[in-house]
Amino acid sequence: MTTGSAGPTKKIKVRYFAWVRERVGKAEEEIEAPAGIATIAELMAWLAGRGEAYAYAFENPKVIRAAIDRNHVRAEARIEGAGEIAFFPPMTGG
Amino acid sequence: MTTGSAGPTKKIKVRYFAWVRERVGKAEEEIEAPAGIATIAELMAWLAGRGEAYAYAFENPKVIRAAIDRNHVRAEARIEGAGEIAFFPPMTGG
Amino acid sequence: MSVHSRAGGGPVRAIIRLQREPIAIAAEVAKLVAARNDIGAVVTFTGICRADENGAPIAALNLEHYSGMAEAEIARHVEEAYARWPLLGALVTHRYGRIKPGEDIVLVATASSHRQAAFAAAEFLMDYLKTRAPFWKQVEAADGTTWVEAKSVDDAAAERWTAPPPRRGAAK
Amino acid sequence: MSVHSRAGGGPVRAIIRLQREPIAIAAEVAKLVAARNDIGAVVTFTGICRADENGAPIAALNLEHYSGMAEAEIARHVEEAYARWPLLGALVTHRYGRIKPGEDIVLVATASSHRQAAFAAAEFLMDYLKTRAPFWKQVEAADGTTWVEAKSVDDAAAERWTAPPPRRGAAK
Numbered sequence: 001m002t003t004g005s006a007g008p009t010k011k012i013k014v015r016y017f018a019w020v021r022e023r024v025g026k027a028e029e030e031i032e033a034p035a036g037i038a039t040i041a042e043l044m045a046w047l048a049g050r051g052e053a054y055a056y057a058f059e060n061p062k063v064i065r066a067a068i069d070r071n072h073v074r075a076e077a078r079i080e081g082a083g084e085i086a087f088f089p090p091m092t093g094g
Numbered sequence: 095m096t097t098g099s100a101g102p103t104k105k106i107k108v109r110y111f112a113w114v115r116e117r118v119g120k121a122e123e124e125i126e127a128p129a130g131i132a133t134i135a136e137l138m139a140w141l142a143g144r145g146e147a148y149a150y151a152f153e154n155p156k157v158i159r160a161a162i163d164r165n166h167v168r169a170e171a172r173i174e175g176a177g178e179i180a181f182f183p184p185m186t187g188g
Numbered sequence: 189m190s191v192h193s194r195a196g197g198g199p200v201r202a203i204i205r206l207q208r209e210p211i212a213i214a215a216e217v218a219k220l221v222a223a224r225n226d227i228g229a230v231v232t233f234t235g236i237c238r239a240d241e242n243g244a245p246i247a248a249l250n251l252e253h254y255s256g257m258a259e260a261e262i263a264r265h266v267e268e269a270y271a272r273w274p275l276l277g278a279l280v281t282h283r284y285g286r287i288k289p290g291e292d293i294v295l296v297a298t299a300s301s302h303r304q305a306a307f308a309a310a311e312f313l314m315d316y317l318k319t320r321a322p323f324w325k326q327v328e329a330a331d332g333t334t335w336v337e338a339k340s341v342d343d344a345a346a347e348r349w350t351a352p353p354p355r356r357g358a359a360k
Numbered sequence: 361m362s363v364h365s366r367a368g369g370g371p372v373r374a375i376i377r378l379q380r381e382p383i384a385i386a387a388e389v390a391k392l393v394a395a396r397n398d399i400g401a402v403v404t405f406t407g408i409c410r411a412d413e414n415g416a417p418i419a420a421l422n423l424e425h426y427s428g429m430a431e432a433e434i435a436r437h438v439e440e441a442y443a444r445w446p447l448l449g450a451l452v453t454h455r456y457g458r459i460k461p462g463e464d465i466v467l468v469a470t471a472s473s474h475r476q477a478a479f480a481a482a483e484f485l486m487d488y489l490k491t492r493a494p495f496w497k498q499v500e501a502a503d504g505t506t507w508v509e510a511k512s513v514d515d516a517a518a519e520r521w522t523a524p525p526p527r528r529g530a531a532k
Binding site for chain 3: 386479
Binding site: 109111112113115161164165166180182183184185186187188 | 235251252253254256257258260261282293294314317318319320321322323324325326335336337338
């Protein structure tokens with residue numbers, strides 16, 4: 001999946017936790033998302049298009065939480081400048 | 095101090111705690127209150143008439159708490175049948 | 189004095205102990221959870237003798253209590269806590285006698301499957317100990333002794349519990 | 361990982377520790393009150409692995425966490441607790457890895473001059489750990505593993521703290 005926007009792609013470290021990690025099949029990876037991918041929601045949609053495992057992991061993006069550089073963010077958050085983005089289910093610590 | 099009522103006096107064990115004990119000058123005693131003394135409030139008034147130490151201890155009966163047979167009671171509680179009556183300041187445990 | 193009540197020969201339901209000796213907190217709490225696997229939450233409250241009272245330094249606290257009544261009052265409130273929340277254990281240890289700054293005065297511990305019952309019951313028991321259990325604190329300072337006065341804020345805290353508990357959630 | 365922050369070289373302000381090892385509760389709590397004489401109240405919460413989840417027996421919990429983010433999240437919430445209540449110490453120890461029934465998962469301890477701040481801060485920290493700290497529990501049972509689902513009652517508990525704290529009484 002690509003968008004119509006021009007501009008260079010950017011490398012981002014992406015980390016997955018709990019069942020998102022299990023479904024994706026890896027704990028972390030470096031990705032190069034097209035420059036047109038501006039938000040967490042758009043990144044999840046783009047990731048879901050990368051194959052069956054990703055489609056399964058991100059089949060219900062509403063339940064998936066995200067962090068940019070270790071801070072919780074909403075799906076609308078812009079990813080520009082992010083060094084590390086993480087996706088995970090709702091937390092169940094304590 | 096006596097009341098006009100007829101009837102026998104009764105022996106009651108009375109205990110004092112904290113500054114009530116210090117003012118009365120003893121931790122416990124057996125008393126024989128006149129039969130006309132029916133309530134905790136009346137007993138405090140009667141005790142206050144027994145001398146300077148008692149007058150000092152019971153000078154402000156509103157702040158003094160009481161227990162009959164180890165249960166908290168109000169000043170209006172009737173003392174008939176009581177085996178042990180205790181007087182003490184508000185509790186400050188914990 | 190110590191009261192151990194077991195419901196139907198099961199695990200310890202309530203431990204109530206009044207003692208002069210320092211409180212062995214870890215050992216006491218261990219008794220609550222010993223040989224059980226249904227407890228998910230333990231809350232403890234420890235009250236400690238501070239080195240000052242209303243800003244003035246103190247040498248010690250002297251704790252007086254009404255033996256017999258104190259145990260009975262505490263036991264009644266532990267039973268009330270059991271009636272209000274799904275508890276799996278409760279423990280109250282209160283010292284009396286002379287207690288120096290830095291020493292423990294009281295330990296309340298509550299156990300439940302889930303955290304909210306344990307927190308609420310511990311607060312409930314502490315509010316009652318502060319206002320209804322027959323203990324009296326005397327401050328011993330360089331210039332003599334004074335009895336600690338009851339605080340209206342403690343009465344207000346205890347008043348909270350005269351209404352039914354606001355929440356009985358199942359969150360652990 | 362362990363964070364000890366001291367305000368102006370004074371006593372320990374916050375201890376945050378994530379570890380695989382069992383939690384030495386008594387030793388951890390002792391650090392909070394060590395060499396201090398202004399603490400009048402210590403509240404602890406211990407979360408314990410129960411032998412069942414939703415009624416079914418479990419073999420263990422596997423705790424996954426986001427190293428680095430977890431410490432930072434907890435530290436932020438400890439600072440928020442300090443901003444809300446007059447705390448004199450706070451401690452959070454959270455385990456990760458495989459935890460068997462009966463073993464401790466988490467310890468939160470709070471210290472204050474008076475009891476209400478200590479109780480409120482401990483509840484606040486636990487509500488946040490349950491809903492915001494990046495930890496995930498996986499249940500290991502005879503028939504396989506399943507991830508624990510977040511509970512709406514935990515979210516509701518955490519929501520309580522989005523309003524200013526209801527009381528800041530001075531009762532000990």
